[in-house]
Amino acid sequence: MLEQFIREVDAGLSAVQKHLPSKYFYDARGDALFSKIMAMPEYYLTRAELEIFTEQAEAIITALDFHAGDYFDLIELGAGDGLKTKKLLQVLMHHQYQFDFIPIDISANVLDILAQSVMTDLPEVVVKPRQGDYMAILASLKNDHHPKAVLFLGSNMGNMSDTQASKFLQELGENLNPGDSVLLGVDLIKSADIVLPAYNDAQHITRDFNLNLLRRINRELEGDFDLAGFAHAPEYTEEEGIARSFLVSQHAQTVTIGKIGKQYHFSKGERIFTEVSRKYSREILEEILAPTDLRIVAEFNDSQHYFADFVLRREMRD
Numbered sequence: 299m300l301e302q303f304i305r306e307v308d309a310g311l312s313a314v315q316k317h318l319p320s321k322y323f324y325d326a327r328g329d330a331l332f333s334k335i336m337a338m339p340e341y342y343l344t345r346a347e348l349e350i351f352t353e354q355a356e357a358i359i360t361a362l363d364f365h366a367g368d369y370f371d372l373i374e375l376g377a378g379d380g381l382k383t384k385k386l387l388q389v390l391m392h393h394q395y396q397f398d399f400i401p402i403d404i405s406a407n408v409l410d411i412l413a414q415s416v417m418t419d420l421p422e423v424v425v426k427p428r429q430g431d432y433m434a435i436l437a438s439l440k441n442d443h444h445p446k447a448v449l450f451l452g453s454n455m456g457n458m459s460d461t462q463a464s465k466f467l468q469e470l471g472e473n474l475n476p477g478d479s480v481l482l483g484v485d486l487i488k489s490a491d492i493v494l495p496a497y498n499d500a501q502h503i504t505r506d507f508n509l510n511l512l513r514r515i516n517r518e519l520e521g522d523f524d525l526a527g528f529a530h531a532p533e534y535t536e537e538e539g540i541a542r543s544f545l546v547s548q549h550a551q552t553v554t555i556g557k558i559g560k561q562y563h564f565s566k567g568e569r570i571f572t573e574v575s576r577k578y579s580r581e582i583l584e585e586i587l588a589p590t591d592l593r594i595v596a597e598f599n600d601s602q603h604y605f606a607d608f609v610l611r612r613e614m615r616d
């Protein structure tokens with residue numbers, strides 16, 4: 299784990315265009331900051347998707363196409379705060395569907411919190427949390443003979459490049475059986491005056507979140523980044539539909555990372571690319587899905603058309 303962190307930080311900071319992987323935002327402090335981000339007035343994504351789940355849970359369940367009497371697996375990739383999922387679980391329970399709710403996450407801690415909250419609010423739901431790698435666990439569930447619906451919400455796919463997203467969905471499809479479904483939540487392309495503030499909020503929580511990468515390197519890799527020497531700088535244009543976050547060196551500086559045993563030089567204005575947050579259209583998603591076995595069967599939007607939850611189906615093989 300630490301070995302990989304060291305390798306990726308060294309590779310990223312040695313590159314001509316410096317970069318760091320966004321997955322390292324999420325230590326305990328990063329998790330807490332992301333919770334705060336979801337509650338910010340500027341971060342419309344969470345509210346938009348919650349509106350979809352609140353207003354359209356019945357229609358979503360219909361589109362997922364479970365048959366009466368089928369015992370199915372409702373699998374969630376990445377245990378979020380559970381708010382959206384609980385809306386769905388509530389309606390499923392109300393209609394007396396029979397299923398296991400199987401949240402999958404790398405973090406045992408995050409899984410625990412979600413499982414506890416579901417068991418408290420909806421004690422009748424059968425919760426079977428699984429800690430580990432998404433695809434490995436999906437592969438292990440493939441032959442349990444239950445129809446499946448896999449939730450991947452919150453525009454979490456947005457941190458991937460389109461090529462990575464395509465490979466991810468390809469693999470996801472391969473770990474499902476024909477007729478199984480995916481419920482994919484993605485943020486939609488819209489104007490910069492709505493998107494940019496979500497990544498550049500007035501309370502500077504997102505700045506703190508971005509800087510958490512450097513803070514984590516300092517703590518876990520014995521780095522000496524001066525956090526005040528880097529500014530948070532997100533970018534987005536509606537033409538491209540991709541938000542990117544950078545940390546910009548405010549002056550020429552040299553940083554030492556003890557556990558790597560190296561120094562890295564930053565010139566004034568030099569940027570570290572830290573995160574991509576892709577926004578989608580149906581057309582872009584269709585291109586990403588083209589090489590996969592998954593096809594769009596339904597789309598649900600919030601009233602402002604900021605966000606979309608797509609129901610995808612694993613095709614029958616001919």
Ligand code: AVJ
Nearest residue numbers: 335452453454456457504575
């Ligand atoms: C968790 C990937 C959906 O890109 O909007 C929030 C992460 N980064 N603010 C996103 C994030 C900065 C978030 N996702």
